[in-house]
Structures are given as C-alpha cells and as structure tokens.
Amino acid sequence: MPLYKTITPNSQTVVKIWKIEESFNDLMHPINLKPESLERVLGMKSELHQRGFLSVRHLLAAFGYEDSDLFYDENGKPHLKDGxxxxxxxxxxxxxxxxxxxxxxxxxxxxxxxxxxxAHKFIDYEFDYLNERDISYTKKLTVIWCIKESLYKLYATPGLSFKKHCLVIPFEIIDEETNAWIDYKTKKHRYDIQFLEFEGFTCAFAMAPNE
Incomplete structure (x- = not known):
C-alpha cells in the first residue's frame, strides 16, 4: 500500500498522498465501485488515468470511506455523504x-x-514579484498554478478565472506556505495556502481560514 505521505495542516484537515506504483488489476481487485464509477473507469482510454482514478478510491479507503460515499454536484465538485x-x-x-x-x-x-x-495565461498580479532569471522560476510558476487550481476547485463557480480572479501573495519555495485571494465580482475571500515538493512534483492545498 504505497500511501506516500500524510499531512495534517490543522486539527480539522488531513491530506493523504498516494504514489501510484500498482498495476490496474492490483488497484482494482480490493475496491468496491458503484456501477457508474465502474462504467467510468472502464471507459477511460488511458491506463494512467484509470490507475489515478482507482488510487483515489484507495485514498478514500485510507480515510475510512468507500466509493459509494463520494458524489459530485452539477459543477463537478466532489462531496462526501457525511458532509x-x-x-x-x-x-x-x-x-x-x-x-x-x-x-x-x-x-x-x-x-x-x-x-x-x-504563464501569461494564468498569471497577472504575480508577475510583479516573479523574476524569470530566478533559478526557482519554473518551480514558483508550478506552485502558483497548483494554488490557483486548488482555489478553482474549492470555489467551483463557473466564470472564475485563474488570471483575473485568483491572486497569490509573494512567497519563496522554502516558505512552504502563503496566502491567496479570490476576488470575484463583489466578493473577496482569503485562503491559507500550504505547498510542498517531492520527486519533481508540486502539491498545494488551499483552506478557508479557521476563524
């Protein structure tokens, strides 16, 4: 069971990361999928996507959930039946x-x-503090992309733009944390951000402040 890493950023939040090393069959065997999930995974053309889909179900199991506990709303945002x-x-x-x-x-x-x-497609404000000659430039861009993707997922609102509506406050890679804002129409929301790097990958997660 290659549960790669577990992170607990606060008392209410847990992140689990899986390194996908198993074959499709090995991932498929111990998992119970609801009919629509089975149809979806079997219909995927890429085995890489199939294995990614199934590894997520293993992560759910690591949290104590089953595939049947997960559902998606009309905007494609996932939810758990327990709220x-x-x-x-x-x-x-x-x-x-x-x-x-x-x-x-x-x-x-x-x-x-x-x-x-x-970069120009998803960055605006952040260009004010980025430097293309910085040896960490590509890594910083990846962090910003991950943060904005995380914001997009949590906000789940059609029309939200990475470039226009999501702002990432200046950071250094060594910080492993920053803040970000969604400034959309008449609403402004601040989020706490944590990020990390491993094996040539970047992971970021955004959380509403615990107030």
Missing amino acids: KQISITHSFIFSAVIISDLIIGVDIEKQRDKINVI
Missing part, C-alpha cells in the same frame, strides 16, 4: 485527497519547463 469537505487530484504517478471541516482544495502537478510558455 465533510473533500478535494481530489492526480497527476501522472501521484494522487491526493484532502478532507476537512473547512472549505478546501488540492492540486498536484509535475514540474515541467513548458509551464513557462503558458
């Missing part, structure tokens, strides 16, 4: 699930140079 907040992500060989009493979002991304080319 706990949940967010899900997977990228290549890693997946993660965060569960909390607070509003949360999580994302994992592989660190790749091609993010430099698309």
Whole structure:
C-alpha cells in the first residue's frame, strides 16, 4: 500500500498522498465501485488515468470511506455523504485527497519547463514579484498554478478565472506556505495556502481560514 505521505495542516484537515506504483488489476481487485464509477473507469482510454482514478478510491479507503460515499454536484465538485469537505487530484504517478471541516482544495502537478510558455495565461498580479532569471522560476510558476487550481476547485463557480480572479501573495519555495485571494465580482475571500515538493512534483492545498 504505497500511501506516500500524510499531512495534517490543522486539527480539522488531513491530506493523504498516494504514489501510484500498482498495476490496474492490483488497484482494482480490493475496491468496491458503484456501477457508474465502474462504467467510468472502464471507459477511460488511458491506463494512467484509470490507475489515478482507482488510487483515489484507495485514498478514500485510507480515510475510512468507500466509493459509494463520494458524489459530485452539477459543477463537478466532489462531496462526501457525511458532509465533510473533500478535494481530489492526480497527476501522472501521484494522487491526493484532502478532507476537512473547512472549505478546501488540492492540486498536484509535475514540474515541467513548458509551464513557462503558458504563464501569461494564468498569471497577472504575480508577475510583479516573479523574476524569470530566478533559478526557482519554473518551480514558483508550478506552485502558483497548483494554488490557483486548488482555489478553482474549492470555489467551483463557473466564470472564475485563474488570471483575473485568483491572486497569490509573494512567497519563496522554502516558505512552504502563503496566502491567496479570490476576488470575484463583489466578493473577496482569503485562503491559507500550504505547498510542498517531492520527486519533481508540486502539491498545494488551499483552506478557508479557521476563524
């Protein structure tokens, strides 16, 4: 069971990360899937996506949940039947699930140079403190992308833009934390952010302040 890492950022929140090393059959065998989930995973063309999907169900089991406890709303946001907040992500060989009493979002991304080319599509305010000559530039872009993806997941509102509505406060990679804002229409919300790096991947999770 390659549960790679468990993080407890506060008393109400737990993050579990899975390193996907098993075959499709090994992941499939011990998991009970509801009919729509089985149809979905069997319909996936990529085995990598299939294994990512199944690894998330193993993470649910590590939290004490089953596939039947999970459902999605009309905006594609996942929910748990017991009312706990949940967010899900997977990228290549890693997946993660965060569960909390607070509003949360999580994302994992592989660190790749091609993010430099698309930075202008998701960054605006952050260019004020980024420096392309910084040796950590690509890593910082990846952190920002993960944060904004996490914000997008937790807010789950059509029309929300990474570039226009999500702002990440200046940070250094060594900090492993920062704050971010969603400034959308007439509403402004601040979120606590934590992030980490491992094996060429970045994971970030956003949490509503515990007030």
